[in-house]
Amino acid sequence: AQKITQTQPGMFVQEKEAVTLDCTYDTSDQSYGLFWYKQPSSGEMIFLIYQGSYDEQNATEGRYSLNFQKARKSANLVISASQLGDSAMYFCAMRGMTTNFGNEKLTFGTGTRLTIIP
Amino acid sequence: SQTIHQWPATLVQPVGSPLSLECTVEGTSNPNLYWYRQAAGRGLQLLFYSVGIGQISSEVPQNLSASRPQDRQFILSSKKLLLSDSGFYLCAWSETGAGDSNQPQHFGDGTRLSIL
Numbered sequence: 418a419q420k421i422t423q424t425q426p427g428m429f430v431q432e433k434e435a436v437t438l439d440c441t442y443d444t445s446d447q448s449y450g451l452f453w454y455k456q457p458s459s460g461e462m463i464f465l466i467y468q469g470s471y472d473e474q475n476a477t478e479g480r481y482s483l484n485f486q487k488a489r490k491s492a493n494l495v496i497s498a499s500q501l502g503d504s505a506m507y508f509c510a511m512r513g514m515t516t517n518f519g520n521e522k523l524t525f526g527t528g529t530r531l532t533i534i535p
Numbered sequence: 536s537q538t539i540h541q542w543p544a545t546l547v548q549p550v551g552s553p554l555s556l557e558c559t560v561e562g563t564s565n566p567n568l569y570w571y572r573q574a575a576g577r578g579l580q581l582l583f584y585s586v587g588i589g590q591i592s593s594e595v596p597q598n599l600s601a602s603r604p605q606d607r608q609f610i611l612s613s614k615k616l617l618l619s620d621s622g623f624y625l626c627a628w629s630e631t632g633a634g635d636s637n638q639p640q641h642f643g644d645g646t647r648l649s650i651l
Contacts, residue, residue: 450637460623462579462642469637508578522569522594523640527578 419444421509421526429532430499437484438494438529440509446470449513451492452523453483456506465507468492496531504533537562541626541643549651554599554613556646558626561607566628568609569640570601573623585609586631621650 420443430436442451453465468476468483476483484493492511496503507530510523541558548554560566567586571579581594583601591601598617602610609626627640 452639454642460625460645460647462625462627464639464641467637467639522581522584525579 419446419449419511419513419524421511421524423509423526423529425529426527427530427532429534432501432533432535433498435495435497436499436503436531438496438507438509438531440492440494440526442490442492442509442511444490444511444513446513449511451483451485452510452512453481453492453494454508454510454525455503456508456528458505462508466494499533501533501535504531506530537628537641539626539628539641539643541646543646544644545647545649547649547651548616550618551615554611554616554620554648556611556624556626556648558609558611558643559607560609560628563607563628563630565606565631567631568603569627569629570609570611571625571627573625573645575622579625583611616650618650621648623647 422441425439449470451468455463455465466476466478466481466483468485475485480497482495484495506528508528509526512523538561569584570582572582573579582599583591583593585591585603588603588606599611599613624646626643629640630638
C-alpha cells in the first residue's frame with residue numbers, strides 16, 4: 418500500500434519569498450512517480466510537476482522545483498519568488514509502476530493550504 | 536489538445552433522490568478515467584476508475600456506482616442519495632498504458648454536490 422503524508426495543514430508566506438511544502442511517502446514499489454497538484458479556491462486540480470523515482474536530477478518547471486530525497490522518502494515542493502496567485506491548496510500524490518491492473522491510480526496526501534501575504 | 540468536461544458544476548439534491556454526474560474527454564482515445572470525491576477541507580478519495588469501456592473498479596463500498604458506456608464518457612450515479620454523499624466530485628483522465636507513471640491525471644472542474 419502507498420501512503421502520502423503532508424504534515425503542514427497551512428502555511429503563510431510573504432510575497433516574493435520562497436516556500437517549501439513538505440511531502441513524505443511510503444511505498445514498497447521499487448519504482449514510482451510523484452506528482453504535485455495545485456487546487457485554487459475555484460476547485461480545479463492543476464498538475465504542477467512530476468518526479469520519477471529513478472530520475473537522477475530534481476524536476477523543475479518554471480518557479481516550481483521538487484526537492485527529491487529518495488533515501489528519506491521525501492519529495493518537497495519548492496516555489497520560488499511566491500506570488501499572490503500561488504495561494505491555494507497543494508497536494509502531493511504518488512503512483513506505483515507495477516504492471517497490475519489499475520496501476521495508474523494516484524494516492525493523494527491531505528494537502529497544505531498556502532496563503533501568500535502581500 | 537485534450538479537454539475534459541464535467542457537469543453540472545453545482546447540484547443541490549434532496550436525500551433519497553437519484554444522481555447522475557457526467558464526464559467526457561475529448562482529443563484522446565482509450566483514456567483511463569477516474570472519479571474522486573473531496574470532502575470539505577480534505578484530500579481526494581478515489582471512488583472508481585476505468586481502463587476501458589465497461590471496465591469499472593470500485594475503491595470504496597458505497598451507494599454510488601459508475602459506468603463507462605462509451606470510450607470517453609464516464610458517469611457517476613446513485614439510486615438514492617445520502618447526506619454523507621455531499622462533497623466535491625472530480626473526474627479525471629490519464630493516458631493509458633501500464634508503467635506510464637509519468638503521465639499525470641488531468642482533472643475536470645468538479646461538481647459541488649449538496650444533499651439536503
